[in-house]
Amino acid sequence: MNVRDETKSSLPEELVDEAMEWLVRCSIDNCSEVDHQKLELWLQRDDAHREAYELADLTWQKLAQLPRSQCSPEWFGIQPPVTPAPDPALIQSKKAQGWRRPWAWGGASAAALVVVVWLVGAAQIKPGVTLYNTQVAEIKEVMLEDGTLLALGAETTVGVTYTDSRRTVSLDRGEVFFDVASNPKRPFTVSSAALNITAVGTAFEVSRAGASVDVAVVEGIVDVASRSQTSKEADVRLTQGQRVKSVGGALLSVETVAIDAVGAWRGGELAYVRAPLSEIISDADRYYSGTIEIMDASLSDLSVSLILDAGDTEGLLNTLETVVPIRVSRLSDGTFLITRPYEG
Amino acid sequence: MSVRERHAINVADVFYSDSGNGRDPEGVLLANKELSAVINALESMPEKRRVVFLMSRVEGLSLLDISKRLGISRPAVSKRLLLALKELRKATQRM
16 A cells, blocks of 8 residues: 655755654644744744644654554563463364363363363473463463463453462453452462552453553552552552553552453453543454444544443444444445544 | 454554555554664664663653653654654664
8 A cells, every 4th residue: 555655855954853853842732822923933944944843743743643562561660571372282272172161161161271282382381481372362261270360352362471489470461351260379370561460369351462561450459569660659569349441550549340340351341430442442452353443533532331242342332323423434344444533 | 342242353453554544653562673773773772762662662752751850851862763763763764
C-alpha cells in the first residue's frame, strides 16, 4: 500500500523541534493563557511555523496508533521475557489433550503431566521454567503440581518456576486467573512487567498488555510490589473485591471490582466496568484471528461497562456499536476498523 | 448500524483523509514501516524517556499524573516527553 509520508518535509529541523516544544507545552500539556497567545503569535508569524506545527501534531497523532501489544516488557529494562515455546508439543490445548477440568484427574496424573512438559521445556528453553501458551481465542486451564490452578486467557504466555522454597509464575502477556493452593512455606509470586504480586492461598487475576498490568482479587490477600526504579509510589495490599492497575511499575489507585466480573472470560465472557474502549478492543483482538483497529485515537478512552462474549467478535463489535458512539467497518480481509460515526 | 452490513469502505479515504473537507489528522495511519521504526527507536531509547512517552501516548495519562506517579517535576516530564518525541520523529523520518 502506498502511504504518503507526511512526516518527511523540507522544513528546517530546528523549526520542527521548536514546533514540538510548543506542541508538548500547549497541546499535550495545559499551558497558561499567556503561552497560548504566544503560540498563536508564533503560528501567525510564518507559514513555515504553521506547517512545522502541523507536522509535529501529525507525528503525535500517528504515535497514538502504537498498539499496547507492541510495547515490549523489556522497554522498562526490568525483566527479560521468557521465549515463547516454539514446540507445539508444549502447547496443550484442551481439545488435543482431551483436557476437561484438570483437577478431576487427581493430583498424581496432573503432576505427572507437568513433569513431562517440564522435561521437554527444560531442554529447549530455560532450566526449571515450564512454559504455557495459548493461541488466539483459546482458553486453557492448567493444574500445577501443588494443586494451584491457572486459567489462561487467549494469547497468553506464562513461565512457571517451582523450587522447594518458592513458586514463581512470570506473566509475559495476556491474562491469567490464579487459584492458589496455600503453602506459607512456599510463597507464591507472580511477576509481570515491573510488578511482583505475592499471594497466600487466594484467588486472583493478573492481566498484562505491554507495560500495563492489572491485578484483581476474588478471595484472600495479595501484595503488589513494584520493582521499578522510576516509581516512588508505595506498594499496596489488596483484599477481596479490590483491583489495582500499574503502568510501567507505577501503581495507580486501588479500585473496587465486582467479584463476578473478575475472570469472567474463563467462561468465554469478557466483563468490563468503566473500561476504556482501547482495552476492550485489545482483548477482543486476542480472541480474533484478524485485526481490530481503532482508527480515531480520541475514541480509545471512551468508557464502557458491559459483559461480552469473547468468541463472537462480530457480535461483540455489534454490541459495542450500540452502547458507544462508534462505527465498525469490516474490510474484505476480515480487518475491523473502528471510526467515529457518520455525522447527522 | 450493524457490522454485518459490511460498509463499503474506501481504504484510500482512511489513509488519505484530507480529500475534500480538510485534513483529519486522527485518521492518518501509522504505516507498518514507520511502526517498526518507532519500535526500534523505543528499544534503544533511555528508559526514563521511554516510560514517560509510553505513559503519555499509550496509556493516555496527563503530564501532571505522570509527574505524580513518577515523583518527578512536571517540567522534567515535559522535557523527557519532548526528547522522546523528537527521537521518534527522526526515527520515522529516516525511513
